[in-house]
Amino acid sequence: MLLALQTFILLYFITLNLSFALSLYIAAKELGIILRSNEDINLKSLLERDFYKPISLLVPAYNEEATIVASLNSLLNLHYPEYEVVVVNDGSKDNTAEVVKAYYDLYPAVIYTRKLIETKPIRAIYRSRKYPNLLFIDKANGGKADALNAALLHSQYPIFCAMDADSLLDSQALLRSARQFTEDDTLIATGGTIRSLNNAETSYGQILKLKAPVKWIERFQVVEYIRAFLAGRTTLSNLGMLLIISGAFGLFKRSVVLEVGGYRTDTVGEDMELVVRLHRHMREKKRPYRISYTMDPICWTQVPDDWRVLRKQRNRWHRGLLETLWNHRQMMLNPRYGRIGMLAMPYFWLFEALSPLIEIGGYALLMVLIMLGKINFVFASMFMVLAVLSGILISMSAFGIEAFMRNRYPTSKDRLLLLLASVLENFGYRQLIAWERLVASFQVFKKKGQWGEMKRQAIKT
Template sequence: MNPTSFMSLVIRFMEYFFHLHLLLALLTYGVVATLFRKHIRHIRFRAINHEKIPFERFQAPLVSFVIPAFNEGQNILDSVAAALSADYPAFQVIVVDDGSTDETISLLRNNYHLEAHAIRQYSKLGTARLLHCYRSSSHPNLFVIQKEHSGKADSLNVGIDYCNTELICCIDADSIITPDSLRKMVVKFIDEPSLIALGGAISPSNEIMVRDGKVSRRKSNQPIFVAVQIIEYLRSFTSWRTGWSYLDGLLIIGGALTVFKREAVIAVGGYRKGIACEDLDMILSLHRHFLNRQIPYHVWTIPDVICWTRVPTDAKHLKIQRERWMYGALQSLKYHRALAFNQKNPLIGWMAFPHLVFIESFAPIFELLGLLCFVSALVFGLLSIPAFLIYGLLVFSITGFYSWFALAMNDAFINTFPNLKQVIRLGLIGLIEPLGYRQRESYWRIDAWWKWVRGEPIAWGNNTTDASYSAKQDRI
């Protein structure tokens, strides 16, 4: 076989491989979209509306907000104010300052009149040495723990150590939650006693204004760079993860807003230190623990709870974020590889976990191979126009279907866009995502792959030594 014939054979094989990969992805997205609607009907049929539950008239489950903060002076006041404004009668807020060197503590002290206070420890998940403990004199349900710097995972563990509530709500220090979020999420735990973890919809806050914990949307259009990320968040949180919830195959909940049963988190030993994506790692740990012991459980996310979070506004910070996500996913998938082909839950073992590995994590590698195949076909004059058109059709079918479906679900459940013009604009921007943006993101994710294989650390925002905090952004 001459070199040209061999190259032709390789290119044809790669074409079929890429077509099959994209077709499987499209079919999976279609199935998940169908299951999304089923899951919504399921929880609506079983659920009591949160507005009909008189929490104030009975002993509502006590909830603790745990907010880890490291150099969050630009964000911490908005986040704490939003948490304190929760429309729920029984909650406390625990801010864990992870050895900040900026004005985080001074801002909290001055705005909330912090006073020294002894706080009781209920478990021993955290390892860092505590420096000071405070309680607000103006808001008695606000506590602040100051400790030595040990990373986000350990900060979450320390916060959990100092609360004895049935439920814990872990949020990021740059997250803004709506007042009714906690009430909506607690209802789900009342409806389903075997629920151990619950997430809600997360949306970029770049196009909103935050004033005293209240949120209002700007009327102007978002920059294209931010708008593409809005589409990504909508696809992930308002449809994709909710669809997997129906099958009890959800493997990740966004760390910006998650409610856990405290006893479940303690059962798995809390958050594992040294992991870039502690949210993914925690959910995988919960799955392993409950599957191995064959204890009935549910891990869900719902599309109608809003948590606003800041997204990168430039390529530099987006690169840091996407590398962190890829790097952290590879860390966790390797550590929890026992979930692959697990017989105790075939859906997770044979569908959800392999999908996360081969469809999601290997996607940038397949895309690189596809680009190399395309260039090789051009160089050797072996480019098949029909194969190229089929590939492009599949790519835009996946992107278009999933983007417009997410926009439709957003309009049905949380309705965060004020007019049809913005919806159409976002939908069109979602269609052009495969042209440039996707390739650049794939390059960053491949870079994370390479660094992970070599055991090389990567930069993490303003702190290059701590693999647990996201890139810091300028607050509105």
């Protein structure tokens, strides 16, 4: 029994690491193609094209007074021919509404919409005298998904971009994302790369100088985000198996999202749940479609700078993952859903949902064998190589690819700090995150959907 368990754990990590290595290879090739194509397609040529589609930016906000102005300035200064920004204040307890009203000179407005989706009551709607394309909705608290649904109902354009209120968009992100909808009529959703904003200097919502964060917990997350988006999302997208588009930045066809009923309000993973439901809907209707990710558009977001908030965030993320997989369990190994049912769902169950149980179980088994005096040297050494050393190599490789090809961190000191973080995260940080995800696995049906509160830092300007 022990031998079988040891063999399973080792085979699991071998498969996981091989998939990461393959993903990094694919990501490096993809990034090279993107960088070469960007040299040929500059901002001026994108702006001069007349086949763009107007976009609605949906920004749910809850207790965001520290970052809301910087975030909205970023959105209101994007290079895009025609778009609107729809902000929803979801019953904030701080001064979010007052800050926005004063800064953007808001006045009451009346807008009539068809209530295709039920939401919490809307208290008031405002427009801005400074920015005619800014719409501000003040409503009773209902959670992030409910706020997104309210924004969706009041949006007017065929494509919408769902965002977080503490995020900043690269000035060209919308152009480079939206052009995919003009190039492929079957595209119904696309996501972009998310990066850490912590310690960056900004001006009018744009990054002036990117620096390594001050705290190690923030640096670990910088490396973590690079690895997750560079290696994971790129390969899944290329294989047509993408089940997640980050809630911080994703573009969708409005009509298709309304078809499926908007965002579900009874889950903490509304972003992933919507993507899986879109896959399911289109497969059941037998309609051609595509859901993609591109590493080119960049969205900058604040990451937690203390362990308590980070634990809550990762707990919420893992519960959202498990809720989504469970709610759509009928798709699992169901040929009706093609590669989504036969490949993507099993992959996410095995290498995402169950990964904390297997990883923590591996460490627990190792300690039990040591205490019983039955330590298997081959198992112990191979487990540490696969669980720790391979993790270091994968993180360093991901950061190396990003640093070499993009060179976003200008100083050698910052690059060395983050390279060191890619090593140190494997000694404690990764195990603590795995433990919190394991805890979340036993809380998934106990905790209900709610806003993930995080103490915000004022964005440096």
